Amino acid sequence: xxxxxxxxxxxxxxxxxxxxxxxxxxxxxxxxxxxxxxxxxxxxxxxxxxxxxxxxxxxxxxxxxxxxxxxxxxxxxxxxxxxxxxxxxxxxxxxxxxxxxxxxxxxxxxxxxxxxxxxxxxxxxxxxxxxxxxxxxxxxxxxxxxxxxxxxxxxxxxxxxxxxxxxxxxxxxxxxxxxxxxxxxxxxxxxxxxxxxxxxxx
Amino acid sequence: xxxxxxxxxxxxxxxxxxxxxxxxxxxxxxxxxxxxxxxxxxxxxxxxxxxxxxxxxxxxxxxxxxxxxxxxxxxxxxxxxxxxxxxxxxxxxxxxxxxxxxxxxxxxxxxxxxxxxxxxxxxxxxxxxxxxxxxxxxxxxxxxxxxxxxxxxxxxxxxxxxxxxxxxxxxxxxxxxxxxxxxxxxxxxxxxxxxxxxxxxx
Numbered sequence: 439x440x441x442x443x444x445x446x447x448x449x450x451x452x453x454x455x456x457x458x459x460x461x462x463x464x465x466x467x468x469x470x471x472x473x474x475x476x477x478x479x480x481x482x483x484x485x486x487x488x489x490x491x492x493x494x495x496x497x498x499x500x501x502x503x504x505x506x507x508x509x510x511x512x513x514x515x516x517x518x519x520x521x522x523x524x525x526x527x528x529x530x531x532x533x534x535x536x537x538x539x540x541x542x543x544x545x546x547x548x549x550x551x552x553x554x555x556x557x558x559x560x561x562x563x564x565x566x567x568x569x570x571x572x573x574x575x576x577x578x579x580x581x582x583x584x585x586x587x588x589x590x591x592x593x594x595x596x597x598x599x600x601x602x603x604x605x606x607x608x609x610x611x612x613x614x615x616x617x618x619x620x621x622x623x624x625x626x627x628x629x630x631x632x633x634x635x636x637x638x639x640x
Numbered sequence: 641x642x643x644x645x646x647x648x649x650x651x652x653x654x655x656x657x658x659x660x661x662x663x664x665x666x667x668x669x670x671x672x673x674x675x676x677x678x679x680x681x682x683x684x685x686x687x688x689x690x691x692x693x694x695x696x697x698x699x700x701x702x703x704x705x706x707x708x709x710x711x712x713x714x715x716x717x718x719x720x721x722x723x724x725x726x727x728x729x730x731x732x733x734x735x736x737x738x739x740x741x742x743x744x745x746x747x748x749x750x751x752x753x754x755x756x757x758x759x760x761x762x763x764x765x766x767x768x769x770x771x772x773x774x775x776x777x778x779x780x781x782x783x784x785x786x787x788x789x790x791x792x793x794x795x796x797x798x799x800x801x802x803x804x805x806x807x808x809x810x811x812x813x814x815x816x817x818x819x820x821x822x823x824x825x826x827x828x829x830x831x832x833x834x835x836x837x838x839x840x841x842x
Contacts, residue, residue, distance in 0.1 A: 491702065491703065491704070493704070500693065500815075501693065501813040501814070501815045502693070502695070502815045502816075504813065505813065505815065505826065505828055508826075509828075509832070512835060512839075513835075516835065516838075608703075611703040611706065611707065612703070613702075613703045613704045613707070614704075624707065624710075626707055626711075629831045630711070633714060633715075633718065636718075637714075
């Protein structure tokens with residue numbers, strides 16, 4: 439059996455404003471570990487993809503929106519995850535995504551730690567992760583320099599990186615999050631992880 | 641424990657053009673049996689509900705539409721169900737729904753037999769169940785008089801019944817199919833049946 443590092447990765451497209459990415463995250467990480475696949479975290483701007491494709495999340499006051507809120511509460515409970523809707527939703531997840539990209543340039547697994555904290559702050563604590571000060575505090579908690587973080591998320595290179603990842607996702611047919619692509623097969627949604635798991639065992 | 645007939649029913653809203661109802665149907669029937677709940681089959685016009693709510697199924701040539709086709713193939717395979725997309729899709733499911741309502745007025749479980757045959761003809765054989773002659777043949781295979789069937793699906797009473805069921809579904813917050821409502825709790829989708837199963841065991 440090849441080393442874990444030699445196995446083709448799982449490309450993991452996500453957006454920090456995706457509730458179902460929060461719900462699926464522990465199982466996504468477990469899936470990659472179980473199959474000895476590197477998890478290739480790829481933040482995108484789902485808002486840009488929705489705009490391009492003419493999609494929109496269901497409104498809070500629609501039948502689908504109300505059901506989705508109930509479904510999130512049920513799914514979180516089944517996964518033994520805390521769940522509290524962010525005070526503002528949907529929110530601007532672009533600063534958080536740019537911050538993640540900068541954190542990836544730091545040593546150790548700081549970006550992954552940061553991602554967990556951002557998702558938990560948004561969906562377990564109902565916090566506001568569109569707020570740059572909040573993100574700087576989270577970066578600091580992960581051992582990063584908050585001033586450098588604040589500068590980095592305004593840098594043209596980081597901005598361009600997020601644009602490029604979003605374009606890459608769009609080219610590959612991504613239309614929602616979480617989306618996982620492995621060995622050319624795409625799986626969308628926190629409710630298709632078991633399907634992907636069975637597929638990877640084949 | 642009360643008799644099965646005394647347990648509150650599971651209201652089952654479906655549309656004959658719903659691929660995921662076809663995928664979920666064997667598990668929906670098993671769920672009702674396991675929990676000794678009568679299954680209250682309620683055909684609706686999902687097209688009318690989509691129109692009212694401003695929803696639309698994903699186009700075949702969109703990223704979401706292509707993924708959904710792949711997902712249906714995967715989900716059918718997991719359930720050991722044949723799957724072949726209807727030649728024309730989406731199709732007009734209103735004649736099939738009206739026919740079901742008339743079959744419900746006949747003795748024995750002819751309507752359920754009819755529903756299975758219509759779903760199988762559409763999604764296992766890729767047939768055209770918008771065609772009234774095809775529906776008459778199916779009705780005949782279920783032991784019903786095809787001429788009476790053809791007349792019945794044009795009757796004002798049957799038409800009004802479908803309109804009323806669709807309005808009832810809409811009032812209760814239905815926005816897709818399959819939708820199951822039991823003891824005031826709603827579950828949507830062939831991928832929430834296990835969740836409903838666990839909920840019913842509580």
